[in-house]
Amino acid sequence: MAIIEVFNLTKVYTNPLTRKQKRAVDGISFSVEQGQIFGFLGPNGSGKTTTIGMLLDIINRTDGEIKLFGETNLNAARKRIGATLETPNFYPYLSGYDNLKIVAKIKGIGEERVQEILGIVKLSSRQKDAFKAYSLGMKQRLSLASAMLSDPDIIILDEPANGLDPEGIREIREIIKGLGRQGKTVFLSSHLLDEVEQTCTHVAVIKDGKLVKQGSVAELTSRNIARLQADDMDLLRTVLRSYGGVLSNETRDGAVFAALGEGTLSDLNRYLASQGVYVSHLSEARQSLEEVFLELTS
Ligand SMILES: Nc1ncnc2c1ncn2[C@@H]1O[C@H](COP(=O)(O)OP(=O)(O)OP(=O)(O)O)[C@@H](O)[C@H]1O
Numbered sequence: 001m002a003i004i005e006v007f008n009l010t011k012v013y014t015n016p017l018t019r020k021q022k023r024a025v026d027g028i029s030f031s032v033e034q035g036q037i038f039g040f041l042g043p044n045g046s047g048k049t050t051t052i053g054m055l056l057d058i059i060n061r062t063d064g065e066i067k068l069f070g071e072t073n074l075n076a077a078r079k080r081i082g083a084t085l086e087t088p089n090f091y092p093y094l095s096g097y098d099n100l101k102i103v104a105k106i107k108g109i110g111e112e113r114v115q116e117i118l119g120i121v122k123l124s125s126r127q128k129d130a131f132k133a134y135s136l137g138m139k140q141r142l143s144l145a146s147a148m149l150s151d152p153d154i155i156i157l158d159e160p161a162n163g164l165d166p167e168g169i170r171e172i173r174e175i176i177k178g179l180g181r182q183g184k185t186v187f188l189s190s191h192l193l194d195e196v197e198q199t200c201t202h203v204a205v206i207k208d209g210k211l212v213k214q215g216s217v218a219e220l221t222s223r224n225i226a227r228l229q230a231d232d233m234d235l236l237r238t239v240l241r242s243y244g245g246v247l248s249n250e251t252r253d254g255a256v257f258a259a260l261g262e263g264t265l266s267d268l269n270r271y272l273a274s275q276g277v278y279v280s281h282l283s284e285a286r287q288s289l290e291e292v293f294l295e296l297t298s
């Protein structure tokens with residue numbers, strides 16, 4: 001079941017002085033199914049935070065439609081969302097615990113849940129310290145705790161691992177994967193492509209406010225590419241060019257990488273052998289999400 005659906009979503013900002021318009025989000029459509037960990041990727045200024053703002057009703061949309069849990073009446077649906085924004089706003093002089101207690105009180109949540117969630121984000125031992133004394137990683141974890149406090153069905157996170165060290169990133173990753181295992185739907189924006197590849201099941205890529213790609217991580221990274229080596233690499237390249245099933249090939253790291261389209265490795269191998277080329281290496285190569293992203297956005 002689609003939990004978040006967006007049709008032709010658009011945000012136009014108008015500069016009040018010059019009246020110049022900026023289409024920050026330009027007619028994007030996508031849908032997120034229940035249980036997906038959905039990565040929303042794009043370069044700086046591409047419209048990620050603006051899109052999240054419109055999902056959460058912090059930013060008014062100029063055009064388009066949003067459905068949450070299949071409903072267009074968003075007020076009730078938004079109560080089932082937990083979210084963190086780019087800059088978490090907590091009271092600096094209050095402790096992590098007291099900050100969460102305020103959120104819990106507003107939402108009618110008991111104190112046991114505050115304790116439980118502090119444990120989940122590994123802040124129990126520092127819960128009495130003032131928020132302003134927290135490291136960036138601890139602040140991010142407190143935001144995450146606040147988003148998860150009401151046990152929402154959808155968790156929306158804007159750059160949850162921004163500025164964290166590898167250990168901090170790993171902790172956030174584990175928490176997000178845990179949410180996925182519980183059947184929660186997570187929608188997150190990120191620049192950390194390697195991280196997204198490890199954490200997310202699906203991604204959408206946005207550039208200049210427009211959606212350029214959407215799909216499962218497996219689908220996007222498994223373009224059918226063969227990695228080949230042979231004693232006579234020149235002959236290998238020549239024969240590859242003569243084979244209709246190879247869309248393109250390039251040489252790097254001492255091997256030839258051939259994009260196969262629909263063809264299989266065995267078909268290719270059979271053809272090469274029929275032309276007198278016996279490969280010393282033939283394997284399926286993957287493209288990293290980072291390579292796919294750079295191809296799409298640069
Ligand atoms: N309040 C605003 N008024 C005018 N323009 C804005 C406003 N907020 C954002 N923009 C512009 O809209 C575009 C999209 O911004 P947005 O913050 O959504 O990008 P982003 O993808 O989240 O970027 P980042 O990766 O840097 O967080 C940018 O060109 C930005 O300058």
Ligand SMILES: [Mg+2]
Nearest residue numbers: 048049050086
């Ligand atoms: Mg942003």
